[in-house]
């Protein structure tokens with residue numbers, strides 16, 4: 527696998543706050559990567575660094591083989607759709623489309639027209655007068671039709687209804703299948719998007735907590751439940767991410783993937799179920815918080831039921 531972008535020992539400090547601490551990671555080429563993490567984890571900051579909107583306090587950022595900051599050759603190959611994308615006051619939808627068409631070398635007008643129709647966007651209306659969700663849809667149209675070699679969506683669907691979000695996932699997947707490129711999406715809607723993701727990068731308070739391909743994650747995360755003692759025995763022999771107990775029964779998220787581990791769980795009389803990506807992300811984030819703040823109370827029902 528080749529890397530389309532990478533951060534090497536990157537620290538990003540704002541006045542009085544460190545948003546990223548010594549982050550080293552690679553964004554694989556022609557892959558859909560999910561950038562996950564709690565509020566304030568550092569996702570937007572990472573995207574700003576990758577798109578040359580910021581320079582790291584220390585460390586190196588490489589995108590398509592070079593540092594992105596003030597590098598036109600690199601920037602022309604990037605498309606960054608921000609959470610609250612701003613447009614000039616009088617811009618109509620068609621003006622934004624025309625402007626994007628002139629900026630992105632790989633722009634596909636046919637795809638843009640199709641997406642405008644799919645999202646039922648009124649092309650002559652001023653963007654300022656669109657609803658929150660419709661404005662997000664404009665960003666999605668631009669991001670997909672740009673066909674940029676590296677496209678970053680930072681929580682692209684603020685206000686989008688469930689049908690429009692599904693439309694986004696479907697169109698993204700079908701266009702990506704025909705035109706593979708590197709896509710990074712930050713989102714809190716993990717459950718919805720998990721099937722789309724090929725790689726997962728989980729950030730927690732500015733540090734990388736998980737950096738793995740989605741297939742491996744699916745194969746290595748289990749939820750086991752049963753008598754507390756047996757769950758504890760099983761957890762002690764594996765990477766126990768989180769467990770909760772009530773009335774002598776426990777439920778635990780474990781990272782392991784081997785057939786032997788599953789057999790051991792079954793032999794102990796435990797119920798073994800798959801762990802969804804969302805459950806794993808929640809469990810890992812809570813473990814990280816608990817490690818740093820051992821006394822903080824965590825609600826016991828946060829793991830929810832497996833898919």
Ligand SMILES: Nc1ncnc2c1ncn2[C@@H]1O[C@H](COP(=O)(O)OP(=O)(O)OP(=O)(O)O)[C@@H](O)[C@H]1O
Nearest residue numbers: 540541543545563564565566567568569570571572
């Ligand atoms: N310009 C800035 N000045 C000071 N602090 C900042 C600045 N930009 C970001 N931060 C801080 O850096 C941290 C990471 O912010 P960032 O926007 O990257 O998080 P995020 O993961 O995108 O969060 P969310 O999911 O809530 O959008 C936060 O604590 C934020 O307050």
